[in-house]
Amino acid sequence: MVHIGKSGLRVRSALTGGTCAMHTIRRDANERRFWRASSLLAVLAASVIVFLARDAIAQGTWTTGTDSPTARRGEAAAAVNGILYAVGGAPPGSTSSVATVEAYDPMTDTWTSKASMPVASQQLTAGVINGILYAAAGGGCCGAFNTLQAYDPTTDSWTLKPSMPTPRYGPAAGVVNDILYVAGGGSGFGTIFANLEAFDPTTNGWTTKAPMPTGRSHLGIGVVNGILYAIGGANLAGTALATVEAYDPATNTWSTGASMPTARLGLTVDVIDGVLYAIGGGNSSGSLTTVEAYNPATDSWTSMTSMPVARNFNSLASDPINGVLYVVGGKLPDTTSVLTVQIFTPVLFVKIDIKPGSDPNSINLGSVGVVPVAILSSATFDATQVDPESVTLAGGAVRLIGRGSKYACSKEDINGDGVADLVCHVETAQFMIEPGSTSAVLTGTTFGGQSIRGEDSIQIVQ
Ligand SMILES: [Ca+2]
Numbered sequence: 001m002v003h004i005g006k007s008g009l010r011v012r013s014a015l016t017g018g019t020c021a022m023h024t025i026r027r028d029a030n031e032r033r034f035w036r037a038s039s040l041l042a043v044l045a046a047s048v049i050v051f052l053a054r055d056a057i058a059q060g061t062w063t064t065g066t067d068s069p070t071a072r073r074g075e076a077a078a079a080v081n082g083i084l085y086a087v088g089g090a091p092p093g094s095t096s097s098v099a100t101v102e103a104y105d106p107m108t109d110t111w112t113s114k115a116s117m118p119v120a121s122q123q124l125t126a127g128v129i130n131g132i133l134y135a136a137a138g139g140g141c142c143g144a145f146n147t148l149q150a151y152d153p154t155t156d157s158w159t160l161k162p163s164m165p166t167p168r169y170g171p172a173a174g175v176v177n178d179i180l181y182v183a184g185g186g187s188g189f190g191t192i193f194a195n196l197e198a199f200d201p202t203t204n205g206w207t208t209k210a211p212m213p214t215g216r217s218h219l220g221i222g223v224v225n226g227i228l229y230a231i232g233g234a235n236l237a238g239t240a241l242a243t244v245e246a247y248d249p250a251t252n253t254w255s256t257g258a259s260m261p262t263a264r265l266g267l268t269v270d271v272i273d274g275v276l277y278a279i280g281g282g283n284s285s286g287s288l289t290t291v292e293a294y295n296p297a298t299d300s301w302t303s304m305t306s307m308p309v310a311r312n313f314n315s316l317a318s319d320p321i322n323g324v325l326y327v328v329g330g331k332l333p334d335t336t337s338v339l340t341v342q343i344f345t346p347v348l349f350v351k352i353d354i355k356p357g358s359d360p361n362s363i364n365l366g367s368v369g370v371v372p373v374a375i376l377s378s379a380t381f382d383a384t385q386v387d388p389e390s391v392t393l394a395g396g397a398v399r400l401i402g403r404g405s406k407y408a409c410s411k412e413d414i415n416g417d418g419v420a421d422l423v424c425h426v427e428t429a430q431f432m433i434e435p436g437s438t439s440a441v442l443t444g445t446t447f448g449g450q451s452i453r454g455e456d457s458i459q460i461v462q
């Protein structure tokens with residue numbers, strides 16, 4: 001990765017291909033920075049280059065943990081009581097499945113071997129109910145399984161549970177109200193499933209539910225507010241899908257959400273703070289480092305910081321622990337399996353109110369002044385912990401006051417919920433707003449290092 005200047009323009013060579021995306025930058029100073037960066041890039045013409053404009057930075061950060069002991073792909077991963085369990089998969093250069101179970105402790109950054117699964121399986125899926133990890137489906141070298149295997153970390157022991165109705169490779173699972181839902185997958189022999197089947201540990205039985213509108217395998221599932229979101233995957237032709245379909249267990253019905261920007265299969269999907277993160281996978285252009293975030297509240301997608309290492313489809317697995325995502329397993333484009341633990345701390349989506357008390361939020365790009373923006377606190381987020389120095393709205397920084405040592409931010413309860421919010425005054429002269437824009441993005445960082453992002457509507461006036 002190459003960093004250029006302090007302008008916030010960052011350049012990264014992408015091994016896996018991609019398009020050259022750039023934002024229109026309004027201000028002269030930023031244009032100069034852009035062209036300076038461009039001339040440097042000409043030297044790097046051999047690489048495929050992706051531009052990330054300033055407001056696309058700080059969409060989460062990636063770090064690396066200790067390598068896992070066993071290289072494999074097609075495993076499942078789930079967290080129980082702050083420990084990530086990686087189960088099953090297939091070793092490098094082999095189509096056979098393994099029963100290997102290894103546990104990663106983020107507090108100590110160490111791995112421990114655990115009791116093996118009763119049935120070795122790859123391209124399986126996992127969910128956690130009441131401290132028990134359920135590993136469902138998958139298969140061996142030569143056929144799909146309908147096994148359900150339950151792991152109790154407190155006793156380091158496995159139990160076989162009643163098999164699910166449909167054997168399949170590459171389904172995805174989510175848990176709602178202590179029920180494990182398993183959707184999609186493939187037979188490995190020319191059938192792709194739309195099936196949704198649900199396991200209830202209290203009755204120890206399976207129920208067949210309404211099928212997904214779109215049959216697919218190697219999809220990802222995440223749960224927000226009791227709704228399952230089934231994302232991406234592949235159809236029978238092996239074509240990568242951008243499909244987002246949402247299942248409401250209360251009504252046993254499916255609906256359609258906004259498609260994922262990058263169609264892919266073999267991705268992993270996890271939820272942090274009500275936002276789904278779709279990570280990695282692949283499509284016809286190869287393995288992807290892509291990370292995209294879906295916010296069900298707005299039915300919209302946002303690009304996040306890419307993974308450092310591409311991991312191929314049929315391969316990677318992840319689960320969050322304390323607001324941080326741990327990604328394990330996977331296969332590199334050269335077919336080497338990945339040992340590395342990649343750790344993603346996503347940007348926190350927060351509520352903002354541009355021009356508090358005013359709507360529409362009209363912005364006059366011709367005027368030189370400030371616009372107030374409120375960063376709202378919630379039950380889980382204290383806006384007063386946001387560092388004013390880090391705050392930008394549409395690229396504009398917070399105005400300095402006094403002798404230039406203080407930021408024009410104040411703590412006020414702007415929405416009357418009894419919790420103090422942060423109100424900052426941002427320099428409009430620094431705005432990087434494209435003509436016709438109808439929203440503006442705020443970015444920042446808390447004193448504790450958590451990246452935040454908020455978005456509100458704007459109406460540009462002349
Ligand atoms: Ca407003």
Ligand SMILES: [Ca+2]
Pocket residue numbers: 376377412413414415416417418419420421
């Ligand atoms: Ca408030």
